[in-house]
Amino acid sequence: MPDGVACRLRHTLSPGDLVTRDRPACRVSLGEMLRWVEDSDAAALLRIYAPVVEHTAVSFEFEPPSVSEMRDRVRAVRAAARPWLVFERDGVLVGYSYASSFRARPAYQWIAEVAVYVDPGARGHGVARALYTAVLRGLEWQGYRSAIGVITMPNAASVALHQSLGFEPVGVIAGAGQKFDTWHDIAIWQKTLAPLDTRPAPKASAEVCRGAAWKKFLNQTAARVAPT
Numbered sequence: 370m371p372d373g374v375a376c377r378l379r380h381t382l383s384p385g386d387l388v389t390r391d392r393p394a395c396r397v398s399l400g401e402m403l404r405w406v407e408d409s410d411a412a413a414l415l416r417i418y419a420p421v422v423e424h425t426a427v428s429f430e431f432e433p434p435s436v437s438e439m440r441d442r443v444r445a446v447r448a449a450a451r452p453w454l455v456f457e458r459d460g461v462l463v464g465y466s467y468a469s470s471f472r473a474r475p476a477y478q479w480i481a482e483v484a485v486y487v488d489p490g491a492r493g494h495g496v497a498r499a500l501y502t503a504v505l506r507g508l509e510w511q512g513y514r515s516a517i518g519v520i521t522m523p524n525a526a527s528v529a530l531h532q533s534l535g536f537e538p539v540g541v542i543a544g545a546g547q548k549f550d551t552w553h554d555i556a557i558w559q560k561t562l563a564p565l566d567t568r569p570a571p572k573a574s575a576e577v578c579r580g581a582a583w584k585k586f587l588n589q590t591a592a593r594v595a596p597t
């Protein structure tokens with residue numbers, strides 16, 4: 370049986386087994402695990418995001434948004450034609466990643482800020498890598514020149530993720546926010562997606578995701594996934 374097929378079967382039989390480190394990797398197509406977000410995902414997104422707000426300074430929000438606010442955020446990203454992808458394992462949403470405006474003024478239109486959140490039970494298995502890879506590729510195809518990650522420090526996992534995906538540290542803003550009585554620096558990480566030559570405005574993500582190239586990318590590009 371070809372490796373890819375065997376891997377897919379194992380993945381189907383035991384989808385809780387995504388692992389990237391210290392185990393032999395096999396390859397499962399992103400198209401099997403990733404899809405574009407829908408309004409109806411709001412509660413599942415919040416199940417992942419709310420504990421991050423409540424228990425960490427990763428997010429500078431003090432209170433988790435409501436389900437309807439989360440739905441509005443999904444709609445806003447879609448209305449702005451930026452990618453928002455979710456990762457499903459065994460029919461359960463275990464991670465998501467999206468791109469948002471870095472700053473609002475029009476000259477910033479070629480740069481996007483990206484974020485990724487993974488359910489604690491699914492971390493360490495390549496879920497964030499798969500999501501980020503796909504969102505970054507989508508931005509690249511849309512014509513964005515740079516992606517920016519903003520990391521509340523300390524966050525070793527996020528730093529390692531950004532480093533691993535080719536982001537470079539470009540600066541730190543000291544004491545950018547205070548949460549749980551502690552001042553936090555934020556580190557800005559940048560990944561160049563395309564040269565700064567011409568300047569056509571980014572295309573709508575709908576245009577990109579309807580395109581054959583995007584489907585081919587999701588179906589052929591493999592995340593590093595291994596059975597237990």
Ligand SMILES: CC(C)(COP(=O)(O)OP(=O)(O)OC[C@H]1O[C@@H](n2cnc3c(N)ncnc32)[C@H](O)[C@@H]1OP(=O)(O)O)[C@@H](O)C(=O)NCCC(=O)NCCS
Nearest residue numbers: 427485486487492493494495496497498526527529530533
């Ligand atoms: C940061 C986060 C998204 C990583 O998700 P994940 O699915 O566990 O990450 P992955 O398994 O895809 O790992 C991606 C890379 O990051 C590294 N990494 C992830 N977690 C790590 C950790 N705890 N320590 C060291 N490295 C880590 C991995 O080594 C991997 O690199 P490699 O592929 O070169 O080996 C996840 O921990 C999370 O959701 N944290 C809370 C929210 C958050 O901090 N989001 C980022 C905001 S900018």
